[in-house]
Amino acid sequence: MRRETQNILLVLLGGALLKISFSGLYLRYVQKSLLPLLIAAGVVMIGLALFAIIRDIRRGKAADEHDHEHAHSSRSTWLMLLPVMAVFLISPPALGGDVVNSAADTNQTQRSRNLLGELPSGDVIPLSMTEFVTRTAWDESGTLDGRRVRLTGFMLRSEGGTFVARLAISCCAADARPLKVKLTGDVPTIADEQWVEVTGQVVPKSANEQNSWVPSFTVESFTSVPEPVEPYES
Template sequence: MKRETQNILLLLLGGALLKIAVTGDYLRYVKASHLPWLFGAGLVVLVLAGVAIVRDVRAGARAAAGDTGRDRSGPADACAGEGDHGHTARSAWLIVVPVLAVLLVAPPALGADSVLRTRKNTEPGNTEFGPLPPGDVVSLSMSDFVDRAGWDERQSLDGRIVRLTGFVVQTTGGPQLARLTISCCAADAFAVRTGLTGGRADLVPSDTWVEVTGRLVPADDTRARDYVPDLAVRTLREIPRPDEPYET
């Protein structure tokens, strides 16, 4: 790859990193805590591109000045006439494609399609749960709700009304509410989900973000049901996609 191509690629890459950092699109790829690193990486790449461009321009100017007045009729020109046997690495330009994709068209966050490819909720590994806060309606993350439903020996969810936020997934077994959880980035995302009974949830299209309230449906076969509990819906309303679509 020619140096000019390398410099252009560095500029595009640095610009793409800063763009998704400023617009918030980075939350479709990584956790919010990674924002300073993303900004730093974008700035470093842009500085490297700028330094490389300035250095190449100065080197070209010095070469042009050194060639002034030089006799070009010597053997060197004869050799040049034999033809340029160098080959441009055209395939290297393919590296620009993902950079332009991020710069111009940011892909959406993972959604219902990713959930349908997940066979079950991830088996929780922690059975110690604190008491739920007081109140008529308790707001919980999807992960906390699913973990408590399957593993809380104190059954803290029994009789409590909870508020959950997620997106609807229409499955062959009925509607579900899902949320994708990440540890670092979208590449390690896994789905947590609960079935929805009532509330006309079966009429809501997949990938629609909703806020629901309801009660856990008691069940003794949580493990056999792939750790997917059911929520008896009391209220359901559509909401805009959150700025942070993933749970962490």
Template sequence: MRRETQNLLLVLLGGALLKIALTGDYLRYVKPSHQPWLFGAAAVMLGLGLVAIGRDIVRARAHAPASGDGPHGDHHEHHEHHEHSHDARPAWLLLLPVLAVFLVAPPALGADSVRRDAEAGVVQGGREPASPFPPLPRGKVVPLSVTEFVTRAGWDSAHSLAGRTVSLTGFVVHGEGGTMLARLVIGCCAADASAVRVRLAGPAAAELRDTPDDTWLTVTGTVVPGTATADTGYRPHLTVRTAREVAAPADPYEY
């Protein structure tokens, strides 16, 4: 790979990192706490690439051939340039993923990832939490993350969810288990994402069967006791009272 190609790749990759860090698109790939590292990496890549390009320009001007050079020198330079151009063609393919991120940021993971987890037999909430659950806040409707709802439904010996109306926000996934509300949980980045799912039950849930996958909803309802067991893959059922379509959140993952 020619130096010019390397330098250009550094600048474009640094620019892509800077773009997603500034616009918030980085949340589709990593946790919010990683933003400072993205800024740092972008600054280093842009700095190295621009400095290297500047040095190459200065060096090229310093070694520019005199105007009286013979034809043999021109022929050699043309032949060398042709060889370098041919050798660099595969390297330019590396620009494609960089430009994809720079121009059209890929979407966050969604329903397809949830179905792959289900087909692979991945079990959610299979471990009992190390610490006891704090009391739920007061109020007619308790907002919870899907992760907390799933964990409480499966492991809270005090049955704090019993009789309480909760509010959950997630995206729709249709599968053999019917209509589900899901979120993806990441520990570091999208590469380690795992799904948490809640099966939507009741007459109001039946009205959602034609709702497209990856549609974001905020639903309210009550847990169906005894549904978050090993037999169901610790996937609790929620009797839906209301369901409202909402915009996808800027940060689509739970942690």
């Protein structure tokens, strides 16, 4: 690969990292806590490219090459630019229902045995999908029984049931794991992948090993909402 090509790729890749970092698109790839590392990586790549360009100019590096070599290098350069340009031109959606359906059932929850904290007071408790699913799987005292809970996720229909689902990540989208809750009662017809806030109550003892720890949830109310800025839970 020619040095000019390397420098161009470094500038574009560094620029792509900075673009997704400052536009907020990075949240579709990695956790929020990794933002400083993305920015640092983009700055370093651009800095290395500029340093190399300035060094080559000072050395008076000749750019004349015979026509065949120039044509071959140009084709290779354009091919290597394709994935970088894709970052600039394409804004991928957050992972959704396809990942939930295709993931192994054993990934439904981390099933952590860490001690669970006290539930907040109030008529309706807003909980993350992660905490709700973990509590229904491991809290044998039934602290959620009879409590009204509000969950936020996207609609999903599969295996003859209707679910509200969400994806959680530990580091980046590559390690996304599905979380889903089966809806019962008066469930309105809402398109798959539509984000909703749903209020209701857990069906006691509904999450078990036989159904891969998927709790059932009796619906009281539904509200359609925009996709959150941070679509993944951690």
